[in-house]
Amino acid sequence: MDTEAIKDKIVQGGLKFTHQRMVIYEAVSKTHNHPTAEWVYEQVHEQNPSISLGTVYKTLDTFVNANIIQKFVDNNGVMRFDGIMEAHSHLYDNETNEIRDYRNQELEKLIKEFFDKNKIRDFEVEDISVVIKGHNK
Amino acid sequence: MDTEAIKDKIVQGGLKFTHQRMVIYEAVSKTHNHPTAEWVYEQVHEQNPSISLGTVYKTLDTFVNANIIQKFVDNNGVMRFDGIMEAHSHLYDNETNEIRDYRNQELEKLIKEFFDKNKIRDFEVEDISVVIKGHNK
DNA sequence: ATTATTGCAAAGCCTTTGCATCCTA
DNA sequence: TAGGATGCAAAGGCTTTGCAATAAT
Numbered sequence A, B: 001m002d003t004e005a006i007k008d009k010i011v012q013g014g015l016k017f018t019h020q021r022m023v024i025y026e027a028v029s030k031t032h033n034h035p036t037a038e039w040v041y042e043q044v045h046e047q048n049p050s051i052s053l054g055t056v057y058k059t060l061d062t063f064v065n066a067n068i069i070q071k072f073v074d075n076n077g078v079m080r081f082d083g084i085m086e087a088h089s090h091l092y093d094n095e096t097n098e099i100r101d102y103r104n105q106e107l108e109k110l111i112k113e114f115f116d117k118n119k120i121r122d123f124e125v126e127d128i129s130v131v132i133k134g135h136n137k
Numbered sequence C: 001a002t003t004a005t006t007g008c009a010a011a012g013c014c015t016t017t018g019c020a021t022c023c024t025a
Numbered sequence D: 001t002a003g004g005a006t007g008c009a010a011a012g013g014c015t016t017t018g019c020a021a022t023a024a025t
Helices: A004-012 A019-030 A037-049 A052-066 A107-119 B004-014 B019-030 B039-047 B052-066 B105-117
Strands: A070-075 A079-082 A087-092 A099-102 A123-136 B070-073 B079-082 B090-093 B098-102 B123-136
Touching: A004 A019, A004 A052, A019 A037, A019 A052, A037 A052, A037 A079, A052 A070, A052 A079, A070 A099, B004 B019, B004 B079, B019 B052, B019 B123, B039 B052, B039 B079, B052 B070, B052 B079
Parallel strands: A087 A123, B090 B123
Antiparallel strands: A070 A079, A087 A099, A123 B123, B070 B079, B090 B098
16 A cells, blocks of 8 residues: 555545554554554654654544544453454454454355344444454464 | 352362352352453442452452353453353444343354354364444444 | 462553644645 | 644553462362
8 A cells, every 4th residue: 555545545534644644554554463552653663753652542543433444452452453444353362362364255244144134123233243262273 | 049059160160169259250140241340349349348359350360260251351441251151142332332142043053054164274263252343222 | 287369559551631732734 | 824633741440460368178
């Protein structure tokens, strides 16, 4: 994703374009590691020592509200961010805390069809994902 | 669940039986509210003002390690406990943070069959659950 | 008697907040 | 230039830790 594409992403989210937002979005979108705020901070800090951790937190939150990144919580209660917006499931490694994507169209179709058929009473579903816990072998 | 049954549960977990463990297990098992440590503390504190919050945390953790309760993390990164050990999914209300159980045999069967058929390379699955985010209506 | 458990308070980790300064549109 | 974004430091919420006192086998 080049500078222009990132700028578009940010502006499309209805946000002002700033240098901080640029490099923070870049860091999140370039990895598949489900980064923590701390990890993002370390990435951007190398080239931009003046960016503060607080700004990283605020900016990531702004992105989540603008719907250009996703946020979720890992098994230790730490916030994780993800530039991939399509629905997908996660593999949580109980031993290393690594989180890997698990994408499978058949599974997604299966689940979508199930919930289309089985509406939940009194509950408006916004997002469904499968959490798979275990360990790498 | 009466006193004897709780005692059995604790002893079966390979743990010493103490008064604190008794009342803490009782509080967790009597609710379907996916309690936080704080909630458990408030419950037991009424009748047992000497039990400390630290003991509640340690005891809940001990129970998790002994496999007699489950632990997971809510959308805000707060630990939740659950006396129900069978696999089941959760409905997360984004607005109220309430967590409700969602049990559906057909869904569980669907998912079990899917993963029996589709082994994940290099990953040993220990637990699968479906996370459904949305809001009550 | 020995070893684990408890209570208390302090410390830790991650995250949010407040406010003055700075910058984008 | 007006209003939002940033940097910094302080505070906040939840959880863990250390240690002396206590209780269970």
